[in-house]
Amino acid sequence: MNGNAGANMKSLGSFRRKFAPWNDPQAKPFIAIENVTKKFADFTAVDDLSLTIFNREFFALLGASGCGKSTLLRMLAGFEEPTAGRILIDGQDMRGIPPYKRPVNMMFQSYALFPHMTVEGNIAFGLKQDGMAKGDIEARVAEMLKLVKLERFAKRKPHQLSGGQRQRVALARAVAKRPKVLLLDEPLGALDKKLREETQFELMDLQMKLGLTFVVVTHDQEEAMTMADRIAVMDKGKVMQVATPAEVYEAPNSKFVADFIGNVNMFEGRTAAVGNGKIDIAVAPENFTIRTDATKTCSVGQPVGFAIRPEKIRISRQQPVDPSINSAFGEMWDIAYFGDMTVFHVKLESGRIIKAASLNAVRTVEDPLSYDDMVWVNFDADAGIVLTS
């Protein structure tokens, strides 16, 4: 956890909403995953994992495929039993409780809409299981249809709907029972990019409106960063870091997280000098020195990593005058123009490529940089982060 690292810094990025029960030692977690391990034959999908999720939180499990995030979600839903450890939801131990008795509902990656039922039938399915009165079911179904703006499609069968509409039916069906927790398995995976972005905001709205706890599994870091209050970055069945999107991006706790989230320039080396709140890192193999703020306490001679995001690196034709600015000389090697921003690849003498991104905030540029230009890449002492693991 890197929450403390952020305390002595300026605020890390922007926050979706003022909501941080995880910083309140009095707050009781709503979902507690305690030392959970799940083994399939000789494969360990989830490895001694612990997590706490709070009421009304929008929590994302982020990781590459096979990292165990879906298995963890299925254990919350009750489709898999942990091999070891336990899961508590609202204080209740979930061991041995079958899926149909758990206070959670799941939205499946494939949506899993019942093909032989209408949209209405699908949404009403869970309510009928509870033995709700017919009139109440009708009212709730109508309310759900309105919520996902599908009133006109009530009588349609799933195969008569578009992908986006199916996604909304799946969502309506999953929230119709007002579960304590909604589990979402890659909820936007099957949608195209435009629709995905729209739907992200709809999901966030819905979560606020219904006041539910959302646990979403995704491999898409943009999706996780946009929607979630906190992200758990997972790898090989373990949680690497749990933090807000801004913390995960600006203050990753390990090389893995720094590398996994976004673009990064990674340097390896040893600390050459420590003091005055600064650390000098002798970068291998070139042996140039980076002077950075001490974001970690290090001793001299310790092997460390240094991570810096491309957008925090500037490019200039002249060497910066201020000696406290880190700088290196190199050749403009590649330019990737994305419209909103441009990513420059600068090749240092050693052959190392440094990525620097700049926002194209104005339409016209005087004397633009181009291939083969010789430039200085430079950044301030507070632009990067020291990593010891």
Next chain:
Amino acid sequence: MEKLISSVASRLVILVPYLWLLTFFLIPFFIVFKISLSEVAMSIPPYTPVFDLSAGWAAFKASFAQFSWDNYIWLTQDPLYFKAYLSSLLIAGVSTVLTLIVGYPIAYGMARAPATVRPTLLMLVILPFWTSFLIRVYAWIGILKPEGLLNQFLMWAHVINTPLTILNTNTAVFIGIVYSYLPFLVLPIYSALEKMDYSLVEAAEDLGCPPIAAFWKITFPLSLPGVVAGCFLVFIPAVGEFVIPDLLGGSQTLMIGKTLWNEFFSNRDWAVSSAVAVILLLLLVVPIVLFQRAEARAQESEK
């Protein structure tokens, strides 16, 4: 030119199955139909009229006048035929239900088996086809007869003291039909269940549905096209079944296939037996059309 050749070639390809149906289905059917309108005669072949094209057009036309519906009227007058038809439908219906009861769990088990085991299970279902149908039905005589394997086993296990009479009863016919037609029912249900997305059942359970209820609300309705196909594939041939009632059934087993055989070979009444066959065909057209409708609907819903 090339286009012309390819268009002719593609027409020829379509023509082949039509020619096949014409030669091996439609023409034989009209021959049978024609015989059913004829009268028995002591001759070779044993009916009149026989078309004699050498006698000229007028004689050919005159022979049409000899056709009559007498054989069909005869079928309605002798209650034997009505009873045989009814009993065939009944035996086929009961057998179909029994086959479904035995076959559905087999298909379900196969579809839920690990993907690596499924091909082996499928092979085991198809394996009996490697032996002749006739031999397999004969083998059941050895199992079911009073001193057969089944009775020997039950007596050895002290379940019974005197041998059960199963052979030459309707029970034996049911056993024979269920055994023989089981693969025809298992395969379509298996394919429907295997296609089904298992996450649908998980979704039902997630929404508060216990597993058994989820089976009846999700799995079974979705396997229905397979169930319908399988049932028709058992029912339709079972109605006209001859070998099984002949070998395993008794004197009281009345089935239309056997009646037809008797008319044809014992009574040498080709005309009446042809009429029996035509009526049987008409009786079966109804379920066949229903079957094809169900198939079409299943395909439609998959789109």
